[in-house]
Amino acid sequence: MHDSPPPTQSEPLSHGLKQRHLTMLGLGGVIGAGLFVGSGAGIAVAGPAIVLSYLIAGALAMLVMRMLGEMSSAMPASGSFSVHAERALGRWAGFSAGWLYWFLLVVVLAVEATAAAQIAHGWVPGVEPWAWVLVFMVVFTAANLTAVKNFGEFEFWFAALKVTAIVVFLVLGLLAIFGVLPDTDPVGLTNLTGQGGFLPNGWDGVVSGVLTVVFAFGGLEVVTIAAAETDDPARAVGRAVRSAVVRILFFYVGSMLVIVTVLPWTAQQAGLSPYVKVLDAVGVPSAGQIMNIVVFVALLSALNANLYGSSRMIFSLAERGEAPRALLKVSGGGGDGGSGQGSEGRDGGVPRRAVLASVAFGFISVLLNLKWPESVFLYMLNSVGAVLLFVWGLIAASQLRLRGRIEREAPEALTLKMWCFPYLTWLTLAGLLGVLVLMLTDDTARPQVLWSAGATGLVLLVAVGREFRGRRGSASSEVSPHK
Structure with a gap:
């Protein structure tokens, strides 16, 4: 049943997202706290060569997105890579990719809610962090339960602020480097080589930097999930993916280059934002x-x-019978997820039960993070630590299998192609395997790989067991057609 996939798939979800929403989601989705704060740890281990670390990690992310873009533009679906994995490799792959990614998102959601609550608590000490978490979860649950355009509008303005902040930072940094700012001398390029050279910790430092920063690129996949809810999914995802190269070079590599040029790399330390240090140095109050x-x-x-x-991933799993069918209920009349009647209404086409299911587990994750941050939640966090690499690996394997089928059955659907196929796809798989091996040799990263491997193995066992039972059931039906 997976040998001849149709190039497109009808979705009962709304088409309420506009191109501007998806464009800004693509621009802002790559800019997160991992860049603004987490990059300090990378600079501390790699020095100025952190620029190379970001180039290597960014190249991996860029190649994965290109592969995902090829499949998503040819076969748009709300389940994105989970659907592609099922079509390419079988039910076990779609089940595994979908559930692992869903688990990753709802666990990481707790980290983000808790961190945002700590910042808000610093501004308003009278309100406890748990109360802030409750506010955030309620607000965004409400936004996601109504029309999908509300999600799009939130992300549009969030992304606009992040993009503006990065652009202003880059401009101020360049002005400081060339001595254009008042009361400042030109910084020049001395900091790139002045403290132990460009590679102060050698290539080992570059590798350590890659392990530190590669997960900051997670989240780009949401663009291909959201594309299914636009008026022209194939065109929308193609435009979003094509600009990935510019985003990665401009926002990540560009800002790292400014940071290690304006200040000595030895001035940075893990846990503190290098952006704050640079802005302080150039006199921004x-x-x-x-x-x-x-x-x-x-x-x-x-x-x-x-x-x-x-919510969209678990909805897609339910569509394919890999999650409870009760989650298929969409607002506006699409009762079973198959008709889509009324999904074009103002609040129609929203998988509300899927949203609530994801929120419920997100709340559980938050409570575990607040109650047992160093024990139960730490184990959960470690169990998703390397899941992104496993998902990326499945994306690459799926693209290897699907490319030939699409060329044979619907070549006109290949509006976006992976570069140098299949060589760069194989190179990407080798790169992802290399990162996993390097993580195993790193004392800090090893627990993440082992726990993530355990979680992945458990999901795979369930997936293979379900597929085996399904095949036995089909065989029994063929032998005994009379009920």
């Missing part, structure tokens, strides 16, 4: 509070996007 606001918005943006992505 209240730099810390400004960046706190930007990080706060980035966290809320990620929370909103993860809630959206998780």
Whole structure:
């Protein structure tokens, strides 16, 4: 049943997202707290060569997105890579990719909600962090339960603020480097080589930097999930993916280059935002509070996007019989997820039960994070630590299998093609395997790989067991057609 997939698939969901929503989701989705704060840890281990670390990690993410874009533009679906994996490799692959990604999103959602609550608590100490978490979850649940355009509008303005912050940062950094700012001397390029050279910790530092920063690129996949709810999914996802190269180079590599040029890399430390240090150095007043606001918005943006992505993923799993069918209820009359009647209404086409299911587990994750952050929740977090790499691997394997089928059955659907197929696809798979092996050799990252491997193995066992039972059931029906 998976040998001849149709190039497109009808969805009962609304088409309420506009191209501007998807474009800004693509622009802002790549900019998160991992960049604004987490990049400090990468600079601390790699020095100025963190630029190379981001180039390597960014190249991996870019290649995966290109593969995903090829499949999603040819076969748009709300389940994105989970649907592609099922078509390419079988039910077990679609089941595994979908549930692993859903689990990843709802666990990480707790980290984002808790971190945003800590920032808000700093501004308003009278309100406890748990109360802030409740406010955030209620607001974004309400937004996701109504028309999908509300999610799009939230993400549009969140992304606009993040993009503006990065652009202003880059401009100020360049002005500081060339000495254009008042009361400043030109910084020049001395900091790139002045403290132990460009590679102060050698290539080992670059590799450690890759392990630190590669997961900051997670979240780009949501663009291909959201594309299914636009008027022209194939065109929308194609445009979003094509601009990935520019986004990665401009926002990540560009800002890292500015940071290690304006200040000595030894001035950075893990846990502190390098952006704050640079803004302080160039004389921007209240730099810390400004960046706190930007990080706060980035966290809320990620929370909103993860809630959206998780609800659409579990809805897609339910469509394919891999999750309870009760989750197929959509607002506006699409009762069983198959008709889509009324899904074009103002609040129609929203999988509300899927949203509530994702929120419910998100609340559980938040409670575990607040109650047992160093035990139960830490194990959950470790169990999804390397899941993104497993999902990316399934995307690459799916593209290897599907490319030939699409060329044979619907070549006109290949409006976006993977570069140098199949060589770059194989190279990407080798790169992902290399990152996993390197994580196993790293004392800090090893628990994430082992726990994630355990979680993945458990899901695979369930998936294979379901497929085996399904095949036995089909065989029994053929042998005994009379009920």
